[in-house]
Amino acid sequence: MAESDNPTFKEQFLDPVAGFGVTFRTMFKKVVTEQYPFEKMPTAPRFHGRHQLNRWPDGLEKCIGCELCAWACPADAIYVEGASNSDAADGERFSPGERYGRVYQINYLRCILCGLCIEACPTRALTMTNEYELADNNRADLIYEKSDLLAPLLPGMEQPPHPMMLGDDEGAYYRGEFAAPAPGSAASQQGSEG
Ligand code: SF4
Ligand code: SF4
Secondary structure, eight states, X not given: OOGGGSOOHIIIIIHHHHHHHHHHHHHTSOOOOOOTTTSOOOOOTTOOXXXXXXXXXXXXXXXXXXXXXXXXXXXXXXXXEEEEOOOSTTOOOSSSSSEEEEEEEEETTTOOOOOHHHHHOTTSOEEEOSOOOOOOSSXXXXXXXXXXHBOXXXXXXXXXXXXXXXXXXXXXXXXXXXOOOOTTOHHHHHHHHO
């Protein structure tokens, strides 16, 4: 006769009671279920969420279209096309320096939020926010364009294209050797003069 045909006293009586014991004890413990999406819990401060393309204090874009982020990405999720800035009368300036990111896309169907791209960025143009709600009901909307990723304009910033507005020269601009643009703004006045 097989061993399983003769359950022991423990298997027959104590084991089922022990199982119910776990259920019974758990009934009196504090509930840990999170009521998402009705209650949103804060993330860890360094949580890797949606990316952001940052700006200089006058509103110019920090991205110089160098594509280093795209090369660093293990998931091939970033697409960048650079273009030249120009201070000529018929030209446009979107960032300090020679070039800017004319096209910038991140494909969140591919991105694994590893953060290698932000480590590769030489200008700290690309950082990551704590925003984690990156779901949608179609694939196209999960390819974020530059307009979706650019940081909002803060008080004192002006929508590019416009010349570099702060500091006495490029060195002062990059080193931040200027008074912070006042809301409203000192930067705007310099811009209209330049
Ligand atoms: S977080 Fe990682 S996977 Fe996502 S775009 Fe950056 S490098 Fe690529
Ligand atoms: S985000 Fe940074 S690394 Fe990527 S293209 Fe712009 S400047 Fe280069």
